[in-house]
Amino acid sequence: NAGVMQNPRHLVRRRGQEARLRCSPMKGHSHVYWYRQLPEEGLKFMVYLQKENIIDESGMPKERFSAEFPKEGPSILRIQQVVRGDSAAYFCASSDTFLGAEAFFGQGTRLTVV
């Protein structure tokens, strides 16, 4: 049973380009979280999605960031017009339900903006 798969593992973008980060949840999981982590810091909540629905996006910056989890395919975190401050590790986690379920993390995508 494959775990949570994130790709790419490393992504380098020039300022102003777009970054697309993908997350395939564990088999049978329909809930996905995205977190951002700066070096030596904690996991900052960004967004919580279920299939085809955004449940809570209170941690997402108002501009340039968007997330989706379509009926088919992986969840996508999209960052438009990246800036150097977007450089971070982005982790997704999946669970099979909301409230009280174990959430399992992918290996993360390390985004570097040059």
Add this chain to the structure above:
Amino acid sequence: QQPVQSPQAVILREGEDAVINCSSSKALYSVHWYRQKHGEAPVFLMILLKGGEQKGHEKISASFNEKKQQSSLYLTASQLSYSGTYFCGTEIQGAQKLVFGQGTRLTINP
């Protein structure tokens, strides 16, 4: 809504015990504990649901005090492999999201 962890860092010798605390100002539905090693993904340790239960396996256990909205992670007879940063994650009643504390860095020396 972010839970508060204490202490921020702990340094132990192998074989010593440690306690990491996690507290919230909101009524909690659940508390999750994870360990993250440098450059790696967080790894799930255990989840505690409201009801004040205690869980554990081998030398790592945790408790959840629902009245105080606090959880504690207990590591006994620590091993070198226990080194890493420990995060508690909380689900607040009425809010559908898992939010993490700032982490506790645990260093185990031989």
